[in-house]
Amino acid sequence: MTDPVLSVRGLTVTLPREMDRRHAAENVSFDLQRGEILCIIGESGSGKSVTASAVMGLLPAVMKVAGGQVLYAGRDLLAMPEAARRALRGRSLSMIFQDPLSALNPLMTVGAQIDEVLAAHGWRDREKRTAKVLDLLTEIGLPDPPLLRHQYPFRLSGGQRQRVMIAIALALDPDVLIADEPTTALDVTTQAQILELIRTIQRRKGMSVMFITHDFGVVADIADRVIVMEKGLLVEQGAAAQVLTAPEHPYTRRLIAAVPRLRETDRVAELEAPVILRVEALHKTYRSRSGFLGHTRVVPAVRDVGFELRRGRTLGVVGESGSGKSSMGKVLMKLTDADGGRILLDGRDILPLTEAEFRPLRPRIQMVFQDPYASLNPRQTVGASLTVGPVAQGMVRSEARARAAAILAQVGLDPSAYDRFPHEFSGGQRQRVGIARALMFDPEVLIADEAVSALDVSIQAQILELLAQVQAVRHLAMIFITHDLRVASQICDEVLVMHKGRVVESGTPARIFRAPEQDYTRRLVAAIPGSRWDSAA
Amino acid sequence: MTHAATEALAPPARWWRTRTMRRFRRNRLAMLGVVLIVALTLACFSGPYFLPFDELYIDLRARFAPPMTGAHVFGTDPLGRDIAARLFQAGQISLLVGFSAMLMSTVLGTVIGVVAGYSGGRIGAALMRVVDAFLSFPSIFLLLALAAFVSPSPLMITVIIAVTSWMEVARIVEAEVRSLRDRDFVMAARMLGLSSVRIMFRELLPNVIGVIIVAATLTVARAILLEAYISFLGYGIQPPLPSWGNMLNGAQQYLDKAPWLAIVPGVAITLAVAGFNFIGDGLRDALDARSDLR
Numbered sequence: 001m002t003d004p005v006l007s008v009r010g011l012t013v014t015l016p017r018e019m020d021r022r023h024a025a026e027n028v029s030f031d032l033q034r035g036e037i038l039c040i041i042g043e044s045g046s047g048k049s050v051t052a053s054a055v056m057g058l059l060p061a062v063m064k065v066a067g068g069q070v071l072y073a074g075r076d077l078l079a080m081p082e083a084a085r086r087a088l089r090g091r092s093l094s095m096i097f098q099d100p101l102s103a104l105n106p107l108m109t110v111g112a113q114i115d116e117v118l119a120a121h122g123w124r125d126r127e128k129r130t131a132k133v134l135d136l137l138t139e140i141g142l143p144d145p146p147l148l149r150h151q152y153p154f155r156l157s158g159g160q161r162q163r164v165m166i167a168i169a170l171a172l173d174p175d176v177l178i179a180d181e182p183t184t185a186l187d188v189t190t191q192a193q194i195l196e197l198i199r200t201i202q203r204r205k206g207m208s209v210m211f212i213t214h215d216f217g218v219v220a221d222i223a224d225r226v227i228v229m230e231k232g233l234l235v236e237q238g239a240a241a242q243v244l245t246a247p248e249h250p251y252t253r254r255l256i257a258a259v260p261r262l263r264e265t266d267r268v269a270e271l272e273a274p275v276i277l278r279v280e281a282l283h284k285t286y287r288s289r290s291g292f293l294g295h296t297r298v299v300p301a302v303r304d305v306g307f308e309l310r311r312g313r314t315l316g317v318v319g320e321s322g323s324g325k326s327s328m329g330k331v332l333m334k335l336t337d338a339d340g341g342r343i344l345l346d347g348r349d350i351l352p353l354t355e356a357e358f359r360p361l362r363p364r365i366q367m368v369f370q371d372p373y374a375s376l377n378p379r380q381t382v383g384a385s386l387t388v389g390p391v392a393q394g395m396v397r398s399e400a401r402a403r404a405a406a407i408l409a410q411v412g413l414d415p416s417a418y419d420r421f422p423h424e425f426s427g428g429q430r431q432r433v434g435i436a437r438a439l440m441f442d443p444e445v446l447i448a449d450e451a452v453s454a455l456d457v458s459i460q461a462q463i464l465e466l467l468a469q470v471q472a473v474r475h476l477a478m479i480f481i482t483h484d485l486r487v488a489s490q491i492c493d494e495v496l497v498m499h500k501g502r503v504v505e506s507g508t509p510a511r512i513f514r515a516p517e518q519d520y521t522r523r524l525v526a527a528i529p530g531s532r533w534d535s536a537a
Numbered sequence: 538m539t540h541a542a543t544e545a546l547a548p549p550a551r552w553w554r555t556r557t558m559r560r561f562r563r564n565r566l567a568m569l570g571v572v573l574i575v576a577l578t579l580a581c582f583s584g585p586y587f588l589p590f591d592e593l594y595i596d597l598r599a600r601f602a603p604p605m606t607g608a609h610v611f612g613t614d615p616l617g618r619d620i621a622a623r624l625f626q627a628g629q630i631s632l633l634v635g636f637s638a639m640l641m642s643t644v645l646g647t648v649i650g651v652v653a654g655y656s657g658g659r660i661g662a663a664l665m666r667v668v669d670a671f672l673s674f675p676s677i678f679l680l681l682a683l684a685a686f687v688s689p690s691p692l693m694i695t696v697i698i699a700v701t702s703w704m705e706v707a708r709i710v711e712a713e714v715r716s717l718r719d720r721d722f723v724m725a726a727r728m729l730g731l732s733s734v735r736i737m738f739r740e741l742l743p744n745v746i747g748v749i750i751v752a753a754t755l756t757v758a759r760a761i762l763l764e765a766y767i768s769f770l771g772y773g774i775q776p777p778l779p780s781w782g783n784m785l786n787g788a789q790q791y792l793d794k795a796p797w798l799a800i801v802p803g804v805a806i807t808l809a810v811a812g813f814n815f816i817g818d819g820l821r822d823a824l825d826a827r828s829d830l831r
Contacts, residue, residue, distance in 0.1 A: 389729025
């Protein structure tokens with residue numbers, strides 16, 4: 001074996017004293033070989049991002065490197081003065097981040113941001129810089145580079161922004177690219193494209209890539225070798241094929257088991273259950289006017305959607321971001337107005353009702369939101385968040401309290417959660433609170449809008465199990481909105497595939513995912529991470 | 538790794554032990570502000586009980602006594618009245634006017650800001666145009682015009698100041714509420730069937746309380762300054778009732794002979810305004826979680 005490009009030896013990073021453990025990463029050692037993609041996988045808080053930041057020298061101020069070496073070209077990066085490291089950053093080691101919107105400067109054009117990196121590293125000649133910028137934009141596969149380089153980041157889609165981040169990272173042809181969950185914020189098809197792009201560029205340039213992720217599906221698609229981290233410790237490392245098919249450590253096995261897979265068979269459900277929700281020819285169009293007298297921009301979000309939902313059954317709604325699936329969820333909840341169609345809740349059209357008329361019906365249809373951090377009022381205790389709705393609908397306070405305690409137990413939270421604030425909980429626990437809130441009314445219909453997308457794969461599995469269990473006990477109907485087809489196939493009885501506001505295909509998950517009829521559905525299915533590995537496992 | 542993660546392990550937070558308060562306490566200038574304001578308030582409200590002179594007691598033999606003459610710590614005025622006694626009495630009025638004007642304008646500004654920010658659309662636009670209309674009036678001019686029409690009792694002065702300074706709070710609150718309006722937790726509150734009034738004042742208001750407190754602190758400083766200003770011009774609090782502003786007014790013709798007449802109330806105004814401003818800036822930094830990283 002040749003010499004590694006980067007060699008991490010006994011790296012230990014300490015956390016501030018008030019944290020639950022002393023080290024963010026403890027005695028971590030691994031090598032990054034020339035021209036390989038190394039995946040670091042683990043749950044949130046496993047120390048995978050901290051390890052990457054320590055290698056880059058970008059640790060937050062509260063964390064300190066307590067020991068170890070990071071050897072690059074025979075020199076210990078950790079022992080180097082800051083000025084010398086800065087010169088290496090970007091030129092030899094470079095990084096892309098999870099959220100491309102916050103990592104790009106909103107007030108600079110895309111081209112200027114790439115240009116800046118070149119200028120900062122001593123490219124004096126303006127014309128050479130411009131040529132390089134165009135080269136890079138072409139390389140990352142963005143349409144019309146001469147035009148695009150004058151655009152601001154907000155004009156680009158999430159996937160395009162991530163491509164720009166990659167262009168910036170590649171500007172100086174680094175030896176090592178560190179990618180910190182670069183596809184977690186993207187939908188399935190965009191994720192597949194970005195993974196493909198990283199793989200292609202890595203091969204072409206013979207770069208080494210350190211890729212951080214929590215999804216074994218992604219690992220299966222991209223990795224040559226894998227490192228598994230748990231609570232700051234490196235628990236397993238090996239070739240990707242070996243770790244994926246024959247994991248040794250129990251933690252690795254648990255992570256792999258948690259990856260949702262396409263199911264071969266459909267769930268058996270009684271067909272005779274009564275219809276609780278019926279939607280006919282639903283339309284929703286967004287109109288935004290630019291400026292005071294500007295012309296109106298019309299974006300159709302939901303076009304002619306119709307379906308039927310029976311008690312005790314789950315309807316999956318899948319599609320890319322911008323396909324209108326979340327807009328439909330909000331319209332069904334009457335959180336935004338619709339432009340046409342009918343929504344029959346237990347036979348009664350709720351669409352023409354005013355907010356005041358609909359308020360007494362709200363308890364019958366409830367929602368679980370995507371982001372467990374944003375959907376709970378940060379200034380209210382969990383107890384207050386749970387009871388405020390029922391009390392406003394006329395439930396006696398003591399009764400609401402007792403009910404909240406019972407439901408907290410049902411969603412697997414400690415009774416002490418009642419008096420605590422949302423920030424005291426992890427993402428998974430918060431999502432349990434979100435589900436508990438929706439269940440306070442004993443609803444007949446539950447809409448889950450990307451309810452597990454923001455969670456780690458292993459937490460995802462637990463929440464999905466909880467939802468399935470709640471549904472079985474209460475016999476409620478569920479609409480499950482997601483961009484992750486694997487998740488949809490796990491939990492749904494029927495699936496609607498949405499594209500540009502229209503339903504392009506519908507049917508049972510096994511039929512849709514195993515034998516898709518439409519091109520669009522086929523693209524979605526092909527984009528599922530780890531689909532090649534799926535059949536092997 | 539985030540604040541949330543660290544805070545998760547903190548014991549149930551009392552307000553004075555929260556991160557915000559810890560940051561505030563670390564800010565020396567802000568703590569100086571607190572000390573200044575506490576000291577001034579204590580002096581103004583308890584000082585008169587310790588002084589041998591009444592603020593209206595006239596001693597014509599002791600006119601224009603410079604500071605530290607006998608028991609006259611700050612000297613006497615053209616009528617031989619003790620300046621220390623007058624300063625404290627005036628301070629009670631100035632601080633009370635400043636504080637009550639702040640309360641009134643903050644409540645008014647908050648209500649209008651929350652309603653405009655949450656309602657948006659036509660109601661929001663209409664309310665914010667009212668705010669713009671008030672803002673486009675030169676407020677000192679408005680203040681003087683109003684003061685010329687009504688009898689300038691301390692209460693009226695307070696109301697007038699409040700009426701001309703609520704707009705800033707309204708604007709800040711409106712912007713903040715508008716940014717929170719489309720958050721998921723507000724959607725969730727609507728999903729639960731809460732009324733708009735409830736969402737505005739029970740769900741949203743607690744989330745903007747930080748910026749309101751900052752704006753309120755800075756408003757006190759402005760109100761004290763405004764009161765001093767209009768009293769100085771003779772339209773505010775009328776003698777013999779002392780206020781820091783009309784003490785300055787009385788001092789201007791003796792500036793060469795007895796400069797302490799102007800210096801003493803001038804310093805009091807400066808200390809009060811600076812104190813409130815320090816506190817306001819300190820609170821603003823403390824409420825901004827990112828200031829930890831600097």
